[in-house]
Amino acid sequence: MTNVAAVDGGRPLRLTPLRFHIPLIEDDDVAAVSETLRSGWLTTGETTRKFEAAIAEFCGVPHALAVNSGTAALHLALEAVGVGSGDEVLLPTYTFAATGEVVSYLNAIPVLVDCDGDGFNMSLEDARRRLTPRTKAIIIVHIAGLPCDLPAFAAFAQEAGISLIEDAAHSLPGAYDGAGVGQISDAAALSFYATKNITTGEGGMLLTRRKDVAERARIMCLHGISKDAWKRYTQEGSWRYDILSAGFKYNLTDIASALGLSQLAKSAHMLGRRSAIAARYDAAFSSIRGLMVPPRDTRALHSWHLYILRVLEDQLTVGRDRFLEALKAEGILGSVHFIPLHMHSHYMKSLGVKEGDFPNAERHFRGAMSLPLYPKMSDTDVSDVIAAVLKLVDIYRR
Ligand SMILES: *Cc1c(COP(=O)(O)O)cnc(C)c1O
DSSP: OTTSOGGGTOOOSOSSOBOSOOOOOOHHHHHHHHHHHHHTOOSSSHHHHHHHHHHHHHHTOSEEEEESOHHHHHHHHHHHTTOOTTOEEEEESSSOHHHHHHHHHTTOEEEEEOBOSSSSSBOHHHHHHTOOTTEEEEEEEOGGGOOOOHHHHHHHHHHHTOEEEEEOTTOSSOEETTEETTTSSSEEEEEOOTTSSSOOSSOEEEEESOHHHHHHHHHHTBTTBSSSGGGGGSSSOOSOOOBOSOOOBOBOOHHHHHHHHHHHHTHHHHHHHHHHHHHHHHHHHTTOTTEEOOOOOTTEEOOOSOEEEEEOTTTBSSOHHHHHHHHHHTTBOOBOOOOOGGGSHHHHHHHOOOTTSOHHHHHHHHHEEEEOOOTTOOHHHHHHHHHHHHHHHHHHBO
């Protein structure tokens, strides 16, 4: 019977489970990678330089540096703006592990900031309260692809004399009040991880309008050795190099960049699909008691990386965890983004933070449930997600 949840012994809505994410890899992507494999040049080279130029143009930012993860891009950005031992860096508690760990790589101190009252993004007021003379930088995260108020954060950073870094892992593309990701901050980090809006399997890109930041990051991303070290096995290059600093091994391969270029070519199509699916979810869920649809902002260009629906436990007989389990039994795989950093044992131990310290983040997290949202979903897949969520809300409403 349809009014019994599959988790309680009813018939599941879908027999073949719908995966949480499947990347859109088509024949042109496979051909691009194959061509690189046959070319005789696998690691960082001309294809990577082309990928950087294409992303720089797409984002309207003068400098782009391809690296092997979004985390690497964040690390290089912080290093290049001069974050070092003992400096404080403001960052949201509502984010993924990467945003916090890069601060520790540099022996700097993460200072966690709460969310807005009604959205997942960082509260500017709370950031302002946590500013000290030791604050060196602030990292903002455009959660789910909804950009933070970039002009407001840029003004705050300038006033405070600190650097503004964007964790733009969810934002390809992204803009707020016409200010694009990477255009008015000191640097922005994109991610091309397998689940992100475009993927290279693993990969990332540092965007910056600052020539000095771009130059420092380019040197540090390949062992701290002098410029264009990758050319040393080409005709133009030479075997001679100089180590300028103790750098990192963060360069992106041409194999990955070939995939990035073919993915970028279809990013407008993919964004169109993501937005259309998000609009269908909003239409289905926005007036349903027990659910809260994700925030929108008319001034923001949303990339719809994630659709984070909130389950309101005071209006339902089950909480988010049980709801997700029930959804899985119906054949729909959801996920949760993110467990706030201050609720993890490492941060509790190292920063002395605890549950209760960031009430907005905790409230958002309690109900947060990410639904499948990717261009490869069919219209029927989207209908199944909607039907399963509505079925469960009907069963579990108080
Ligand atoms: C995915 C992600 C990253 C890091 O990306 P990688 O490419 O996997 O290193 C950083 N921040 C956030 C918020 C992310 O979701």
